Amino acid sequence: MHRWLGFLSGLVVFIVSISGCVYSFQDQIQDALFSYRKVNRGSGDMLLPSRLIIIAKTKYPDGKVSLVNYYTPDRTAQVRINTGKVQHSLFIDPYTGRLMHDDPDFKHNFFNTVKSIHFYCFFPPAIGKTIVGASTIIFMIIMITGLVLWWPRRKFDRKRSLTIKWKTRWRRVNYDLHSVIGFYVFSISFLLAFSGLSMSYDWLSKSIYWVANGGQEYKKELKKYTSDTTTKVQNIVVIQPIDAGFLYARKRSPKTEMMLISPGVLPKSPISYTCYPRVLHFSYSDTYSIDQYTGKILKELPNTKKSTGLVLLGTNYDIHVGQIAGLSGQIIMFLAGLISASLPVTGLFIYLGKKKSIQLRKGRGAHSVRQRRLDKSLN
Template identity: 45%
Template sequence: MTNFKKVMLFCHRWLGFISGLVVFIVSITGCIFCFQDEIQDAMHSYRTVENTGKPYVQPSQLVATVKKAYPKGSPDYIYYFGTERPAAVLVNTGKEGFDYVYLNPYTARITHHEKPQTNFFIIVEYIHLYLLLPPAIGKWVVGVAVIIFVVLMITGIILWWPKRKTDRKRSFTIKWGGRWRRVNYDLHNVLGFYATSIALILAITGLAIAFEPVSRAIYNMANLGKVDYKTEVTEPKSDSLKQAGVAAKPVIDLAFAYARKNVPQAEMFLIHNDPAVSGAIGVGAYAKSMHYSHATGFEFDKYNGKLLKAYIYDKKSAGLKLNEMNYDIHVGQIFGLTTKIIAFLASLICASLPVTGFIIWLGKRKKAKTKSKPTRAVSHRKTHRHLQTGQ
């Protein structure tokens, strides 16, 4: 082995020890989360509703219903998930945190409510993102482990890549008929190789979700540095001093109607009315239900309903489109069930790599000890013979 590969092996081994447990946890939780929509749909009846063919009730009516149930709550976010899915309102209850309230979008009747921290998949998501540590600490622990894992994948390819062309066919297959240690070795190397490209995409999109500088770097690279990020994404603010010309109808209703009229093909809508964000009311119109890419957005003055800014999908820069795809790419839903299965399998392989790698290390350590024992025995026999013969 060359000195270069010895250095690569040293880095691969010890970086694996440092990050292995975190990589295992993050990968396993990623596997579980991949099919969370499908699993929850099968488990919970409140996640589906009958499409009556009637128009949706107005957002203001959903808010009024929720306000009766939560008089002191602030219904800041309103979701219309789709024609056969419920509407939902995220209520800020102050010190008690947030509640999700699900309603029938055709009748405004409350069908279910829950605190996010009691939902199994939300817990899985928080483990995935923060290891249940405080977010400011947890995201750095996970982020550093993911960066180390990227280095491990690169060093692993360097160490494993066969020198001779004649060895490549053998190196790309798992020898299922071999001894279990050989099978474990192949599982680590061969599966690691096949999963690397997908794992790199999952790692980079995960880092982009957690860290704005990574997201900004992707934005700038896709746009070749020609588009100003702040100009494109900065949300407008309504002027609280200019309350003249108050809208005749609730602005959230006007905003929702405008979005439905101008993006009639959209399946899902998200309305934000959080005064802490900008004072404006925004509506996001999404092409597919439960998918968060391919969105067109509108911002309205909170007092008179005037359109302040439009984020038309077709007019967005390539960088912004790519940023908005981060979540759908990361969870594997960007192209439907096929990519979900690919993301699931890649995450499962990533979870196995620290385990198979540790077994390889244990095997080599045990083999080194076994080799050292005969050497000590031979030395002992030679010394004993020397004492007997006096030679």
Template identity: 35%
Template structure:
């Protein structure tokens, strides 16, 4: 059984090694994407707060972003509550492929900067991580490699498992002072063992974006029924949007949900749809806890609320998929754990290839000696 799993582990590794190397390498950068992006682009995310200054109404910021480039279609607003030094970021689309982020100073109403996300450093890294910069073809390749990696973690654990408990100490310790071959094996086998649960969690959650059937399986197992798309309700009264509308939604949301968090307003795709306002709870014990409110477009009347505490089990699990995958579930501690796991995952194709090449060289040496041994035995037999 171990020989079978060994061959399966080997050939799956050779087939997916390069993709795993790219995905794990980009994953190392993405673990602290938000922190690194804010550090590198401080002027985009942060503003100077004037003394005794009042924040402008949200509508003024929307008008400033719309006037910046009329070719861009505004899609959503991001605003951090209880964070006066943060800019308000407004997302926009240009065609089907281009996504822009426009940072607006909430005190002056001026556009700080607009950037095409696909042309930013982390936009490129994310595209490489998800699609290898090859659109749907790349997405299919990374999805298949993610599934293969799950199988490799399982087969790797079987190969690591000691035959006798007496050698357990050897299988759980890296011999740093040993020769290069032994150290390489330890880094691959022992290092992989220590992070295999974290890597399994990251890989399984990654399958959610790769395969719809896996995503639906979460809801089927948790709720006993397929995923139901949550759409914004239809407006009951048709009324044009007047000045102060978005500021009214912002104020109502913070009054209804008074905790510290990020408010996201989604511009409706259809004229008869209500406006969706989400608020991420920064005070929750885990990341990505979001409550949703739906306001009638024009009147600003609250039509519906969808609070996290009332989510189905399937929806709650699905909400946790992203923070588990990125390591943000419990903040810095789990991010550091995810970073270590990503570094080990990046090393596995390299150390695994070294093990294969060393084993191949050894097998060739044995094969070369075998004919000489046979000839020697034949000569000895003839002499006798």
């Protein structure tokens, strides 16, 4: 089972693991490479989201804004605007309104391409999601079967099973790299796979929510709100609803370092605000929703009032990439991803080595039979 399931999923596991490693430090890499992601902190307040939308619409009048993102005071704000076939990501100084950078094909920049490979493994999304999901489940089964194979039967075998014998044949070193390191990384790799699956499949995230809440479902926090399309917008508006919601969310969540705003693209969709206490970390969020026509508060759900299940689901991404434990956690998850990518490779070498050994033994056996027959004929 361990061997043949490895053949089925090995290549996909290798690609998914390597792409995950490349993507894991994408924020730090982009901060180091691209100066437009940072700005000098201004003396005044940040521009309101309606003003950022006007700047984006001035450049692309026919575009539809899908996101407005605020980060820490020393970072540019980001506006995503769809012009049809192309989704632009505009980086704007939140104090002066100056356009710092226009990424004309945001979905296909390097790191988003890496993320797409991680999710879909070069396949179309519908097919790739199924293949990657199935391979991840198989990988989890392989890890369990590998643990059973590794488990020492006798007490004096335990030390040998926990150390790599470097001063021996390369095949033995390869075997130890597969089995010993595989054991050490078992729990972290299993967590990597499980957290990745829970972000991809609703049935698993709903199961986690149900189990973490002891079988209870809190309908109020899961309720979907809509804007009232029958309300007529007055010609004279003191403050735009999206700005009113922004000011309200910032007042109610004063420790916010990052705010993601969905401006309500569809007629019935509300304007949604997600406030995070740490920039580029997606845990412990406060969420707000308002009517896009009237500015009426529809939903206010601070993290302190969320159920255990919802809080756990909110930390899923940070757990998956390790940043919930800071830089050290990211490094641990990065190394676990590299080791997970190495396991199919070392496993393949183990299989090829055993196959070659069997062939050699068979060849020696055939040679012995021929020799005995020759000796008998000579006698």
